[in-house]
Amino acid sequence: MKTIIAFWNILRKDIENYYLKPPNISWGMIFPLSWTLMQLIRSPGNTGISELLPGLMAVSVLFGTTSMLAVTITFERKGRSFDRLLLAPISINTLVFAKILGAVLFGILNAFVPVFFAAFFIDLSGIDWSITVIAVILTAVTSALLGLLIAVSAREVFEAQTFSNFFRFPMLFLCGLFIPVDKLPAVLRPISFCLPLTYGTDILNSMFTGNFMFNTIFNIFVMLIFAALLFYLCQRNIKRKWIL
Amino acid sequence: MEIISVTNLIKKYGEFQAVNGINFSVEQGEVFGFLGPNGAGKTSTINMMVGLSRPSGGRIMIDGIDAIKDIKKVQRMIGVVPDENNLYYEMDGFGNLCFCASLYGMHKAEREKRAGELLEQFNLTEAGKRPFKAYSKGMKRKLTIAAGIIHNPKILFLDEPTTGIDVESARQIRELILDLKNQGKTIFITTHYIEEAERICDRIAFIVNGRIVKMGTVTELMENLEGEHKIKLRSDCSMKDMKGELENSFTDCRVEIPDDNSCLIVSKERIALSPLLQLLDSRGISVYEAKEVKPSLEDVFVKITGIEASKLKNEKGKAGK
Numbered sequence: 001m002k003t004i005i006a007f008w009n010i011l012r013k014d015i016e017n018y019y020l021k022p023p024n025i026s027w028g029m030i031f032p033l034s035w036t037l038m039q040l041i042r043s044p045g046n047t048g049i050s051e052l053l054p055g056l057m058a059v060s061v062l063f064g065t066t067s068m069l070a071v072t073i074t075f076e077r078k079g080r081s082f083d084r085l086l087l088a089p090i091s092i093n094t095l096v097f098a099k100i101l102g103a104v105l106f107g108i109l110n111a112f113v114p115v116f117f118a119a120f121f122i123d124l125s126g127i128d129w130s131i132t133v134i135a136v137i138l139t140a141v142t143s144a145l146l147g148l149l150i151a152v153s154a155r156e157v158f159e160a161q162t163f164s165n166f167f168r169f170p171m172l173f174l175c176g177l178f179i180p181v182d183k184l185p186a187v188l189r190p191i192s193f194c195l196p197l198t199y200g201t202d203i204l205n206s207m208f209t210g211n212f213m214f215n216t217i218f219n220i221f222v223m224l225i226f227a228a229l230l231f232y233l234c235q236r237n238i239k240r241k242w243i244l
Numbered sequence: 245m246e247i248i249s250v251t252n253l254i255k256k257y258g259e260f261q262a263v264n265g266i267n268f269s270v271e272q273g274e275v276f277g278f279l280g281p282n283g284a285g286k287t288s289t290i291n292m293m294v295g296l297s298r299p300s301g302g303r304i305m306i307d308g309i310d311a312i313k314d315i316k317k318v319q320r321m322i323g324v325v326p327d328e329n330n331l332y333y334e335m336d337g338f339g340n341l342c343f344c345a346s347l348y349g350m351h352k353a354e355r356e357k358r359a360g361e362l363l364e365q366f367n368l369t370e371a372g373k374r375p376f377k378a379y380s381k382g383m384k385r386k387l388t389i390a391a392g393i394i395h396n397p398k399i400l401f402l403d404e405p406t407t408g409i410d411v412e413s414a415r416q417i418r419e420l421i422l423d424l425k426n427q428g429k430t431i432f433i434t435t436h437y438i439e440e441a442e443r444i445c446d447r448i449a450f451i452v453n454g455r456i457v458k459m460g461t462v463t464e465l466m467e468n469l470e471g472e473h474k475i476k477l478r479s480d481c482s483m484k485d486m487k488g489e490l491e492n493s494f495t496d497c498r499v500e501i502p503d504d505n506s507c508l509i510v511s512k513e514r515i516a517l518s519p520l521l522q523l524l525d526s527r528g529i530s531v532y533e534a535k536e537v538k539p540s541l542e543d544v545f546v547k548i549t550g551i552e553a554s555k556l557k558n559e560k561g562k563a564g565k
């Protein structure tokens with residue numbers, strides 16, 4: 001019970017203090033939103049929307065999680081308030097779960113901003129929402145864990161930002177969003193297969209457009225492996241770097 | 245009863261050994277102080293005891309629990325006020341306290357009640373609605389201390405609680421520490437203010453370069469200086485140039501010139517005044533006050549550690565952030 005109170009309050013504090021603060025709402029939500037509108041204006045008719053939607057959802061998740069988590073944790077560590085969490089009688093895993101959950105929820109919420117607007121233009125009734133939601137959750141989880149990994153490695157807030165961009169932008173271009181993976185230059189293709197986002201986007205593509213590289217079960221499986229691997233790496237580094 | 249016991253504690257940062265195998269224990273209900281200059285290893289030691297840092301060697305037992313293996317159990321009953329304030333700058337005082345209370349699993353009604361009480365006790369009720377970043381240094385420090393005791397811990401760790409803040413806040417904090425002691429709390433405090441240690445600690449350990457060089461009650465520590473006599477002379481004229489001549493003429497005395505118009509004579513023997521006064525008189529310096537100076541903890545510290553007390557004091561400004 002005590003752990004649940006602590007867990008819930010850490011989560012709530014992050015949501016109130018970071019995720020719902022105006023600059024972050026604009027970065028996390030207005031940004032994907034304006035991107036959506038821009039694409040809608042650019043593409044003639046409504047035919048392009050279902051092709052664009054998976055990409056927009058993935059971008060929204062990525063922008064809502066990775067750097068948010070990396071930056072807020074680095075910020076708290078720098079300002080020493082993170083010590084307060086390490087001093088609390090809750091396990092590091094509980095703490096990490098609470099921190100990640102905030103980013104995951106925010107990422108999921110962001111993913112559905114473009115969907116909400118697209119619904120005004122196209123018919124989304126044929127979509128398998130349960131698989132779509134699973135894909136979004138897994139994308140959010142892996143992106144958040146990546147953010148945590150960055151947070152564990154960065155000392156300064158600007159470092160966290162740089163690292164985030166370092167991962168996030170290549171990921172955008174290599175995950176098959178704008179250029180399908182099979183059209184990428186052969187040297188880049190292996191890299192794209194090492195990115196969790198590639199598999200999340202593949203599921204979303206298959207849901208909205210029917211085009212895919214791998215079957216959904218395989219994609220989900222790979223993303224789970226990524227999540228487990230990233231979690232393990234974070235945990236190992238946290239013990240080494242947070243408690244000096 | 246021993247509530248904290250530390251054996252052979254070591255902390256290395258790479259090759260550098262910041263804490264060199266220290267041993268000490270703290271009795272339940274006492275105020276135990278670590279007194280030492282900047283870089284002595286005080287913060288390193290505290291951080292190992294509270295779970296913010298991993299020891300490179302040694303053993304820490306707190307209330308019968310192995311603090312290295314079972315730190316989360318220990319953290320339930322300790323409160324920590326670190327050297328730097330660690331609250332959330334954007335949140336208001338009340339929100340900060342309630343959040344800290346929630347980390348210990350306190351329910352909403354309970355934490356709001358306790359937060360309100362503490363704000364009142366620290367004269368921060370009005371400030372409780374303002375964000376932490378708008379607080380003065382002294383207010384920040386007081387709120388950080390309030391956050392450290394919000395869950396009513398049995399043992400309190402304070403890392404330089406009064407460094408770099410205004411005199412009045414420092415006084416309130418010292419009063420609070422004595423209050424907590426009267427409530428039966430055990431308090432571990434680090435400081436580089438000698439007078440502070442002398443005023444509030446039951447026992448003091450002098451720590452220098454990661455080693456405890458001396459430990460004991462204030463009275464025990466003072467015994468070290470027994471047999472040393474000190475006389476302070478004051479005059480209207482400058483006595484700066486007299487140091488050499490006085491030491492040459494009175495070979496069993498040590499002479500210090502604390503300021504231009506005074507002169508401190510230190511000796512193992514009782515000091516006879518008239519030869520001193522005659523010598524000074526013959527040089528045209530008339531002494532109008534001669535006073536015996538009782539030894540202070542400062543003298544003990546200087547004698548044992550070889551560190552000039554002024555060096556400790558100079559750090560006052562530097563450490564205040």
Ligand SMILES: Nc1ncnc2c1ncn2[C@@H]1O[C@H](COP(=O)(O)OP(=O)(O)O)[C@@H](O)[C@H]1O
Pocket residue numbers: 244257260262280281282283284285286287288289
């Ligand atoms: N994280 C660290 N890495 C390397 N050296 C450190 C670290 N923390 C402290 N030190 C060094 O260890 C010594 C003791 O520091 P500290 O425990 O902070 O002393 P104090 O609190 O008594 O001022 C200092 O020389 C300091 O430079």
Ligand SMILES: [Mg+2]
Pocket residue numbers: 283286287288327403404
């Ligand atoms: Mg220190």
